[in-house]
Each structure stands twice: as C-alpha cells, then as structure tokens.
Amino acid sequence: MQIISAVSLWIIPLMIAIILVHSLWKKKPAYENFVEGGKEGIKIAISIIPFLIGMLVAITIFRASGALGFFIQLIRPVLDLIGVPAEIVPLAFIRPISGNAALGLMTDMISVHGPDSLLGRMASILQGSTDTTFYVLTVYFGAVGIKKMGDSLKVGLLADLAGISAAILIATIMFSS
Numbered sequence: 001m002q003i004i005s006a007v008s009l010w011i012i013p014l015m016i017a018i019i020l021v022h023s024l025w026k027k028k029p030a031y032e033n034f035v036e037g038g039k040e041g042i043k044i045a046i047s048i049i050p051f052l053i054g055m056l057v058a059i060t061i062f063r064a065s066g067a068l069g070f071f072i073q074l075i076r077p078v079l080d081l082i083g084v085p086a087e088i089v090p091l092a093f094i095r096p097i098s099g100n101a102a103l104g105l106m107t108d109m110i111s112v113h114g115p116d117s118l119l120g121r122m123a124s125i126l127q128g129s130t131d132t133t134f135y136v137l138t139v140y141f142g143a144v145g146i147k148k149m150g151d152s153l154k155v156g157l158l159a160d161l162a163g164i165s166a167a168i169l170i171a172t173i174m175f176s177s
C-alpha cells in the first residue's frame with residue numbers, strides 16, 4: 001500500500017519533469033506548446049457544446065415522456081424469467097448514453113436500496129464496467145468530424161452489453177443471499 005501511495009503522490013510531478021526535460025533536450029518551447037494546447041482544448045470544448053446539448057435534451061425527453069418506463073414494463077416478464085431485477089434496466093439503458101444521467105440513477109438506487117444491497121452493488125459494478133458509448137461517439141467523433149461511425153457503434157454497444165451482463169452476473173453470484 002505504501003508503494004501505491006508513493007507512486008500516486010509522485011506520478012504527476014514526475015511526468016511534468018519528464019516533459020520539461022524532454023522539451024529542453026529537444027530544444028522545444030515547452031510553455032508556448034502548453035499554451036497552444038490550451039487554446040486547442042478550448043476550441044474543442046466549444047465545438048462539443050452543441051453535441052452535448054443535443055444528447056442531454058434527447059435523454060431528458062426520453063425519460064420524461066415515459067418511454068423508458070413503458071419499455072421496462074414491456075420486458076419485465078423476460079427479466080423475471082432470467083432473474084434480472086427490473087430496477088437495474090434504466091441504469092443499463094442510460095449508461096451508454098450519458099454518464100451523468102447514469103450516475104444520478106445509480107445514486108437514487110443506492111439511496112433507496114442501500115450501498116450493500118444486491119442492487120446497490122450491481123449498479124456500482126455496472127457503472128464501472130461500461131462506457132458512455134453514444135456520448136463518446138456523438139461528442140468526440142462529432143467534434144473531429146468523423147461521419148462514419150457504424151463499426152465503432154457496434155463494437156462499443158457490444159462492449160457495453162458484455163459489461164452489463166458481467167455486472168449483473170458477478171453481482172448475482174457474489175452478493176445474492
């Protein structure tokens with residue numbers, strides 16, 4: 001544990017020192033390059049805003065319209081048959097779309113069911129084992145102008161499905177009474 005603490009304490013200053021030494025060695029202007037990178041970062045952040053707003057509006061409409069609740073009620077018999085709690089479905093469905101919405105759902109689940117409940121643990125594992133695929137594709141691919149993202153979408157959603165399935169399976173095996 002002490003080694004991990006020491007490494008985590010010194011890793012960022014060490015990386016900064018390495019970058020500065022490398023810049024000196026290559027005779028590159030480190031500060032000017034840093035400022036240029038900051039300018040580029042601000043431009044990217046501004047270009048991402050429309051995509052981000054579009055995603056957030058779509059998520060809000062989907063949840064507020066009741067479509068998510070209708071979908072869950074529709075598949076509840078299948079979920080009961082395979083032993084998946086229906087309460088986890090909104091999190092599994094929203095996580096590939098928005099990390100903030102998923103975090104809100106997970107927080108609600110944990111506050112209602114408790115952090116040590118099966119659902120609390122399942123939600124925590126799911127949150128850590130999946131990514132925000134649609135967010136990444138929409139925001140980052142859109143910001144850099146990538147138009148053809150079909151294969152990336154398929155692979156990302158397949159990875160999310162694997163993460164969701166693993167989270168449910170692991171939590172059920174390890175934490176069911």
